[in-house]
Amino acid sequence: MIKPIIMAGGSGTRLWPLSRELFPKxxxxxxxxxxxxQATLKRLVNIEHQTPTIICNEQHRFVVAEQLRTQLSSNSNILLEPTAKNTAPxxxxxxxxxxxxxxxPILLVLASDHIIKNEDAFVASxxxxxxxxxxxxxxxxxxxPKSPEIGFGYIKSGDALDHGYEVDQFVEKPDLDTAKNYLASGKYFWNSGMFMFKTSVFLNELETHRPDIYNACKxxxxxxxxxxxxxxxxxxVFDTCPSDSVDYAVMEKTKSAVVVPLDADWxxxxxxxxxxNIENKDKNGNSCKGDVMTIDTNNSFISANDKLVATIGLDDVVIVDTKDxxxxxxxxxxxxxxxxxxxxxxxxxxxxKSSRKVYRPWGKYDCIDTxxxxxxxxxxxxxxxxxxLQMHHHRAEHWVVVKGTAKVTKDNEEILVTENQSTYIPVGSIHALENPGLVNLELIEVQSGSYLDEDDIVRYEDKYGRA
Structure with a gap:
């Protein structure tokens, strides 16, 4: 049986400003x-498999859990990696x-940040x-490969097997002339960073070639x-583990490596x-997302996430607008x-690290003004x-409910605050906010005080294990 392992770590810095450290791509x-x-999970629908395991870091745990919940995949196993140590650990x-x-089981190791448009070809591979x-x-x-890319590592194929090819060599990112030669030869593939192997076979190879990683992880x-x-x-304990990629730790050292071609619009x-490159474009070669108006603009990527973005006389540009x-x-x-x-x-x-909109296990907040x-x-x-249930040493808070009903705890008092009503939380007051209703609770919070950062929180009770 296939056991999907989905790696959901990574900071996604190359897609800033939409991707941030606390909410990557x-x-x-x-x-x-x-x-x-979510698309990675849905891609498994035509593959008979066990419950997927998602491995991510601690700070992303609630985002992962919420995205699984909205896809009715809350039964997935979520492993929290204590420290980022690359793919091998x-x-x-x-x-x-x-x-x-x-x-x-046979592990199907997938990255959570890839796009695969031809899912039938993916399933066949x-x-x-x-x-x-x-x-x-x-x-x-x-x-x-479809073009001579210099941003990818390559895999050189060897002799043909019943299912794929022997791996002749893993090679680093080439210069452009070398990439053109790779493409022309027909023997090279882009390294996707996706893998498949029996669990025991992988662990045996790792113990052989990198016993330090094996023993630390065990x-x-x-x-x-x-x-x-x-x-x-x-x-x-995990911090004693060396950091290394699975390519260097195992795949480049083993004599049992096989490459299976993937031709799936990856x-x-x-x-x-x-x-x-992969998005649909208008007649002028523009890929536009959100509220965008273009005049004499060509071959550009324009993403408007908060407001109208208008362009005039531009060519071959990228514009990504966010709230901050x-x-x-x-x-x-x-x-x-x-x-x-x-x-x-x-x-x-x-x-x-983060954008104006910040996600929490109970919902989200948007910093409107500061x-x-x-x-x-x-x-x-x-x-x-x-x-x-928390307290602040340096700030007071005013809450104005604009939608739904809030159940508010203030010291030893519990009150219900409905739409168009407000309440005040003094400095030092032990308080909590709860949504007892069936629709989202929305409120405006005005903080005032000498120190407003998020670390001015003393938690006494927390259903999400943060106290």
Missing amino acids: QFLSLDGENTML AITLAAFDSLNNGED VHQATLAADKNKLVTFGVV AAFETLETDSDFSRFDKS SDVGSWSALW ALLVSKRSEVQKVKQVVNELNAQGRIEA GDRFQVKRITVKPGAKLS
């Missing part, structure tokens, strides 16, 4: 209504977890890979603790220009957006959800 809807994580933790019931994996081969999926797995939503590992969406940041770039230069993120981080700017000693938020609380 795998949680965005870039190519349709579903997010990339992440897959190893999931592999140990897959053996937990004495089974030896998975079928071929399953036959190879069943013969104790370690399969990597090689994307059939020790970390022995600290596994599971609650109703998440599985966690001891951070101090993209890793590694930049805004890559997204432009605007990116304007030549389409050929968008790979440098990572430099912008690095500079934002160096300056300690919040725009690198200034000296005040901040205004629009808060949405899901039906039945409750914020933690």
Whole structure:
């Protein structure tokens, strides 16, 4: 039986400003209504499989859980990686977890931030890979190249097998002339970063070639603790594990590697220009999302997420507008957006980590305005959800309900606040906010005080385990 392992880590810096550290690209809807994580799960519908395992980091756990819930996939297993250690340790933790019931499933390792438009071709390649994996081969999926790309690693194929090809060599990202030669030879594939192998075969190969990773992950797995939503590992134990990719740790060292071709309109969406390449375009070659007006504009990607964006006389540009940041770039230069993120981080700017809209397990909030000693938020609380019982040392809060009904706890008092009503939370008051209704609760929160950052929260009780 196939056991899907979906890797949902990563910071998605190359799609800034839409993608942020706390809400990276795998949680965005870039190519349709579903997010990339949700699309990855839906892609499995025509493949007979066990319950998927999602592996992500701690700070994304509630986003993952919510996106699974909205897809009726809440029974998926969510493993929380204590520290980002690249793909080899992440897959190893999931592999140990897959053996937990004495089974030896075939693992289908997928990234959560890829777009695959031809899902029938994807299923066919998975079928071929399953036959190879069943013969104790370690399969990597090689994307059939359409152009001489310099942003991908490549896999050189060797002799043909019943199901795929022997792997002759993994090669790093080439220069343009080398990439053209690869394309012309017909022997090279783009390295997709997707894999398939029996759990035991992978673990045996890892123990042979990287016993340090194997032993550290095995020790970390022995600290596994599971609650109703998440599985966690001891951070101090896992921190001893070296960081490495599964390509370097296993696939480049094993003698059992096989590459199965994947010709399925695949993209890793590694930049805004890559997204432009796969999107539908108008007669002028423009891919436009949101409220966009173009005049004499050609071959451009324009994304309006908050307001009307109008362009005049532009060619080959990328424009991405969000509530708190605007990116304007030549389409050929968008790979440098990572430099912008690095500079934002160096300056300690919040725009690198999060956008105005922030997601929480109980709902979300949008920072509408901020200034000296005040901040205004629009808060949405899901039906039945409750914020933690908490207290602030430095700020007071005014809540004005604009939709639904709020159940408010203030010290030893409980009150209901309905639409067009308000309440005041003084500094030092122990308080909680709950939505007892069947529709979203929406309210405007005005914070005032000498310190307004999110770390001024003392939690006493929390249904999401944050107290």
